[in-house]
Amino acid sequence: MNQYLIAANSKRAQLIFNMFRPIDLIILGSGTVVTFILFFIFQPDTLLPAILVLLPFLICAFLVIPIPNYQNVLCVLINIYNFYFVDIREFVWKGWGAKDEFKK
Secondary structure (H helix, E strand, O other), rough: OOOOOOOOOOOHHOEEOOOHHHHHHHHHEEEEEEHHHHHHHHHOOOOHHHHHHHHHHHHHHHOOOEEEOEEOOHHHHHHHHHHHHHHHOOOOOOOOOOHHHOOO
C-alpha cells in the first residue's frame, strides 16, 4: 500500500502561477514600475520615445519569459555565465590516443 509517486510537475507546483519564482516577479514588477514612472515623467508623443520608455518593461519581460527545458531566459543566461566564466575547469584527457608531450 503506502506507495508514493512524485508527480512529474512537482517542481512547477513550487512556482507562483506554475511559471515564476519570486525573483522573477520582482524583476518584472520593478521593470513595470520604472516604465510607469518614465511614462509620467516624459509623456512620449511619438513612437521612438514611447519605445524607449517601454524598454525597461520589455527587457524585464524578456528575461522572465518561460522557455522549454529551462525556467526562463534569465536562468539560461545565468547558466551560460556560470559555465563560461565562473566554473572554468581544465579537463586533461588521458586516453589511449594521448601523446606523451601533452601529459602533465
